[in-house]
Amino acid sequence: xxxxxxxxxxxxxxxxxxxxxxxxxxxxxxxxxxxxxxxxxxxxxxxxxxxxxxxxxxxxxxxxxxxxxxxxxxxxxxxxxxxxxxxxxxxxxxxxxxxxxxxxxxxxxxxxxxxxxxxxxxxxxxxxxxxxxxxxxxxxxxxxxxxxxxxxxxxxxxxxxxxxxxxxxxxxxxxxxxxxxxxxxxxxxxxxxxxxxxxxxxxxxxxxxxxxxxxxxxxxxxxxxxxxxxxxxxxxxxxxxxxxxxxxxxxxxxxxxxxx
Numbered sequence: 437x438x439x440x441x442x443x444x445x446x447x448x449x450x451x452x453x454x455x456x457x458x459x460x461x462x463x464x465x466x467x468x469x470x471x472x473x474x475x476x477x478x479x480x481x482x483x484x485x486x487x488x489x490x491x492x493x494x495x496x497x498x499x500x501x502x503x504x505x506x507x508x509x510x511x512x513x514x515x516x517x518x519x520x521x522x523x524x525x526x527x528x529x530x531x532x533x534x535x536x537x538x539x540x541x542x543x544x545x546x547x548x549x550x551x552x553x554x555x556x557x558x559x560x561x562x563x564x565x566x567x568x569x570x571x572x573x574x575x576x577x578x579x580x581x582x583x584x585x586x587x588x589x590x591x592x593x594x595x596x597x598x599x600x601x602x603x604x605x606x607x608x609x610x611x612x613x614x615x616x617x618x619x620x621x622x623x624x625x626x627x628x629x630x631x632x633x634x635x636x637x638x639x640x641x642x643x644x645x646x647x648x649x650x651x652x653x654x655x656x657x658x659x660x661x662x663x664x665x666x667x668x669x670x671x672x673x674x675x676x677x678x679x680x681x682x683x684x685x686x687x688x689x690x691x692x693x694x695x696x
Contacts, residue, residue, distance in 0.1 A: 437645040437691040438681075439466035440674055441618065443652065446470050447481060448488035450661040455492050457671040463678050464692060467495040467647060469551055469571070472659050474542040475501030486546040495696060497549040497571050500557065501538045502531055524553040524575045536560060543568070548696050555590060562591025569593050569696045571618065579605070581612030588615035593695075594647060599623055603635055607642035616645045621677050622653040629653065636677045637685035645691070650674045 442454060446468050455465040468489060474482060482498075489496040503524050526532050535557050539550060549569040552558045553576065561570055572592040578584045579598040587595050596618035597609065606619065619639050622631040631653055640646060651670030655662055662670060681688060 438640045438688060439647050439691055440464065440678075441467040441469060441647040441649050442670060442674070443469040443471050443649055444655050444657075445472045445659055445661050446485070447477075447661045448484040450667060451485065451488050451494060452492065453664070453667050454662075454671060455494060457667065458674060461671075461675055461678075463674060464690065465492070465494055466690070466692070467497065469497040469499075469649075471499050471551065471657070473499035473501040473503070474538050474547070475506075476659060479545060482542065482545050482547070490546075493694065495549060495569075495694065496547060497551045497569070498542055498547050499551040499573075500535050500553065500561075502526075502534050503553055504531075507531065524573070526554045526557055532557060532560065536564065539565065539568070551596075552592070555587070558587065558590045558592060572596060574599055574618070574620070581609045584609050584615065584617070585613045588613050594618055596620075596649070599627055600630070603638045603642055606639060610643050616647060617643050618647040618649055619643060620652060621648050621650045622673060624652055624654075624656055626657055627652075631673075633677050633680050634684075636681050637688070640681060640685055640688045644688075648677065650677050 440463065451468050458465050486496060504527055507527050509527055526535055539561060551571050551573055553573045555576060558570060558572060570592050572587040572595045574596040577598055578587055578595055579601060584595045594616035599620045621636050623629055636648060651673045654666050654669035654673055
């Protein structure tokens with residue numbers, strides 16, 4: 437089983453435009469993940485996104501705020517690799533409480549799926565909101581079977597693995613857990629810049645159930661929705677991946693069954 441997903445600063449009009457563009461070529465957008473987060477949108481913008489996704493049959497995941505990038509701490513400003521590794525984690529009890537409040541507010545506005553950057557928050561949300569769908573972010577750095585299994589046990593219904601894992605690594609993770617995996621098929625330059633289209637048929641074969649996160653290379657990480665030109669480039673990348681998948685793994689079929 438595989439599904440197509442796009443992540444980024446997606447608002448209602450961007451999701452509608454992208455889903456419509458893909459539909460012209462017979463490809464369905466199954467899930468949209470907004471990586472900016474609930475706290476960066478006005479309620480009206482968020483309810484429009486929720487309604488748009490509902491009308492199009494697209495599953496929506498919203499990132500949870502605040503996250504360390506909005507914090508006053510200085511560690512995220514350090515240039516060292518170790519310092520950067522924890523940049524998205526929550527700092528202190530106040531931020532943890534604010535993140536739970538962020539989720540509760542988004543639930544009131546109709547959101548049912550979330551992207552979570554912090555392992556501790558994941559355990560809290562799973563206990564407080566057992567009905568929600570919680571995706572573990574790639575910023576948690578899950579890159580081995582034990583880590584992915586741990587995140588699933590903590591409450592994640594899908595795990596976004598580290599972006600650069602090879603097919604053998606993904607197969608090993610799949611052998612250790614049944615949780616859905618989110619796998620980037622391409623990335624913007626800020627996170628590696630790779631495009632791995634020829635891996636897509638094998639990823640589906642060894643890692644299903646899997647969300648194929650495609651079109652990232654057409655975007656930069658920002659708080660702004662993709663432009664019409666970027667939307668066309670995102671769709672183009674998904675269609676390229678779909679073409680390779682259909683040619684090299686014709687037995688694979690997408691799952692159009694909604695999960696939430």
